[in-house]
Amino acid sequence: MVYTETTVARLVTERPGRSRVFEKMGIDYCCGGDRPLGGVCAEKGLDAEVVAGMLEAYDLGAGAGEQVDWSQASITELADHIEEVHHGYLREALPRLERLVERVAQVHGAEHPELVELCETFVALKADLEAHQLKEERVLFPMCREIDGERARPDPYRTVNDPIAVIVGEHEEAGVALARLRELAGDYEPPAGACNTWRAMLDGLAELERDTHLHIHKENHILFPKASAAEATLAGRQ
Numbered sequence: 001m002v003y004t005e006t007t008v009a010r011l012v013t014e015r016p017g018r019s020r021v022f023e024k025m026g027i028d029y030c031c032g033g034d035r036p037l038g039g040v041c042a043e044k045g046l047d048a049e050v051v052a053g054m055l056e057a058y059d060l061g062a063g064a065g066e067q068v069d070w071s072q073a074s075i076t077e078l079a080d081h082i083e084e085v086h087h088g089y090l091r092e093a094l095p096r097l098e099r100l101v102e103r104v105a106q107v108h109g110a111e112h113p114e115l116v117e118l119c120e121t122f123v124a125l126k127a128d129l130e131a132h133q134l135k136e137e138r139v140l141f142p143m144c145r146e147i148d149g150e151r152a153r154p155d156p157y158r159t160v161n162d163p164i165a166v167i168v169g170e171h172e173e174a175g176v177a178l179a180r181l182r183e184l185a186g187d188y189e190p191p192a193g194a195c196n197t198w199r200a201m202l203d204g205l206a207e208l209e210r211d212t213h214l215h216i217h218k219e220n221h222i223l224f225p226k227a228s229a230a231e232a233t234l235a236g237r238q
């Protein structure tokens, strides 16, 4: 396959484990993923052939990471998977990370004021993500499952595209907050002399970033386009 001509989002849809290469190179496959790899590399001053080589090496040695092509799954399977794996992860990780971030800010914040801002940014992101996933679980995903089961009655005044637009906007905000956290946390590289709590916080935040990028990718690029297309098909039949 020609990696450089394929969009970054498509490359991850086919093989979610490829997201690790993009995370490593700082390539956004999430909210900004709808562009061909070649163009993205040119913009970032990266050698596209080198990145394509990394993807090829990853594909040849694939086995690590998630390998399911979710574009082949049904809307309901995908919504169930996202709730179970990614929402489940957030429910467990956010409170645990909050305790770490608060402790590190308390102990080291006087000497490292960026850790205080990191704590504030994290607490705001946590509240946003919790409200966000409730909206998905209570409003948007049930609508997607109704469409999938053909139980939805298409209504031009109540289309799935409306909550999707709100949710996609919130994904962009989460992406900005995650980028700010990375900046405040020095790219998640532990500084010399960082204590174990600090290191655990950095590991945990890096994991949060990885999981949330993949999570948003599955929603923005797979689940929502499928639900929107299925709703249009249903409407066309009536």
Ligand SMILES: [Fe+2]
Binding pocket: 082, 086, 087, 133, 136, 215, 219
């Ligand atoms: Fe979600």
Ligand SMILES: [Fe+2]
Binding pocket: 132, 136, 167, 171, 216, 219
């Ligand atoms: Fe979401």
